Amino acid sequence: MDKQQLLQELNKILGINHENKSRLLSRTEVATLIGKSTATIQRWESEGLFPKSKRPNNKCKAMYRQNEVDEWMKSNA
Numbered sequence: 001m002d003k004q005q006l007l008q009e010l011n012k013i014l015g016i017n018h019e020n021k022s023r024l025l026s027r028t029e030v031a032t033l034i035g036k037s038t039a040t041i042q043r044w045e046s047e048g049l050f051p052k053s054k055r056p057n058n059k060c061k062a063m064y065r066q067n068e069v070d071e072w073m074k075s076n077a
Contacts, residue, residue: 024066025069027041027064
């Protein structure tokens, strides 16, 4: 696997779509954006009330696709 293929695979795992420029946000960024605690975001996610986080491996922080968070905010305004 060459470098370009590896980068494409990593982007696929992380959910980065360069066509729509979907950025990944940390749980802290999401919590700040919507005015709730990180614990609330984590609880909502576990209860199915918030978009699922993405993790390329177990050592990485929970990350959320910005477009999914934006859609959630619109539907829960």
